[in-house]
Amino acid sequence: MHSLDEFATAKLTELESNQLRRSLVDSTRVGGIWVERDGKRLLSFSCNDYLNLSQHPAVIEAAIAATRQHGVGSGASRLVTGNYPLLGELEARLAALKGTEAACVFGSGYLANAGIIPVLAGRGDLVLIDELAHACLFAGTQLTRGASHIFRHNDVAHVEELLTAHRANYKRVLIVTDGVFSMDGDLAPVAELADLARRHDAWLMTDDAHGLGVIGGGRGSSFAGGDRADVPLQMGTLSKAVGGYGGYLCASRPVVELMRNRARTFVYSTALPPASAAAALAALDLITGDPALVARPLAKARAFTRALNLPDAQSPIVPVIVGDASAALDASALLQDEGFLVVPIRPPTVPAGTARLRFAFTAGHPDEAIERIAALVREQVMAESR
Numbered sequence: 001m002h003s004l005d006e007f008a009t010a011k012l013t014e015l016e017s018n019q020l021r022r023s024l025v026d027s028t029r030v031g032g033i034w035v036e037r038d039g040k041r042l043l044s045f046s047c048n049d050y051l052n053l054s055q056h057p058a059v060i061e062a063a064i065a066a067t068r069q070h071g072v073g074s075g076a077s078r079l080v081t082g083n084y085p086l087l088g089e090l091e092a093r094l095a096a097l098k099g100t101e102a103a104c105v106f107g108s109g110y111l112a113n114a115g116i117i118p119v120l121a122g123r124g125d126l127v128l129i130d131e132l133a134h135a136c137l138f139a140g141t142q143l144t145r146g147a148s149h150i151f152r153h154n155d156v157a158h159v160e161e162l163l164t165a166h167r168a169n170y171k172r173v174l175i176v177t178d179g180v181f182s183m184d185g186d187l188a189p190v191a192e193l194a195d196l197a198r199r200h201d202a203w204l205m206t207d208d209a210h211g212l213g214v215i216g217g218g219r220g221s222s223f224a225g226g227d228r229a230d231v232p233l234q235m236g237t238l239s240k241a242v243g244g245y246g247g248y249l250c251a252s253r254p255v256v257e258l259m260r261n262r263a264r265t266f267v268y269s270t271a272l273p274p275a276s277a278a279a280a281l282a283a284l285d286l287i288t289g290d291p292a293l294v295a296r297p298l299a300k301a302r303a304f305t306r307a308l309n310l311p312d313a314q315s316p317i318v319p320v321i322v323g324d325a326s327a328a329l330d331a332s333a334l335l336q337d338e339g340f341l342v343v344p345i346r347p348p349t350v351p352a353g354t355a356r357l358r359f360a361f362t363a364g365h366p367d368e369a370i371e372r373i374a375a376l377v378r379e380q381v382m383a384e385s386r
């Protein structure tokens, strides 16, 4: 065997023996909440399409119209000839929603984080990052080639301790966290972190991938407490509640202008396809125009946590932790037999020993289905893992 294939095969065998090998399953989404797999229709609790906007007629029509007008691709990076006018319109809308001076759209959320963080921190600087932050925030942090410390999840006192001990040794300090944690569904203490950052001359960046459209009246985790928390760097994605694809940073005008000049994933990557920008604009119309729709995913998640006597959901994401990877696989298979798709989440996506079922609730999930799956989880999954 070629040494390359030997290498790949050995790696896969190792994953397999730890029950961590993953594989792709053809999944056809139907009508927002259903997924067809192997000819079987399952009610999905594993889509981040919280408002079901990926399938909304107005959003689809906007994408088609933009494709007819501008074509399927943007043809170049934005600094060359890829800057079709919908992108500026989208940035103005995002900035207005988040209450910032400006915004900068990237190709995806992952690309945004990989681009933004190394612009703001380099050698001689420090990044403080929550231990449960999303993988692409860690990827961006590594690209800085500067120092980093991981702080205990949502532990403001630990951040303060690190700032007190280390702030003076670095020129610039960036504090990085998810606004809504993608695998746990809890919110970051954004207002406290903002206050701490201000006092220590550090810069706070939140990743609001799971906040926009569902938390804080749809404006995201910086608005969860009612007032706007002072977060100078609000990053997010257009691929979850917004239903399409793309990433963004909402920030001050100089910061956004710097990104357009220096963020490598902005400068050296082709602009978002026109259909994605148009779809996001249409989706933002629906998000800002329909507070009842925006409130629904969290209300559905709370119905589920109440039925299971779990602490009240803080977001549409609710984890049910079962422990090891094989228990998560078994629990998922059991629910699949009952017609529900709840994909098991295993290490390295989550820490070892915390494999889980991750439930994502959307506006369109029927209440009876939530009651039924809660009963199954209570009787078959939680009883087993006790």
Ligand SMILES: *Cc1c(COP(=O)(O)O)cnc(C)c1O
Pocket (backbone or CB within 6 Å): 108, 109, 110, 111, 134, 136, 178, 182, 207, 209, 210, 237, 238, 239, 246, 247
């Ligand atoms: C999904 C996600 C991303 C990545 O966004 P994409 O647009 O899918 O690349 C970044 N951060 C968090 C917290 C996420 O959940």
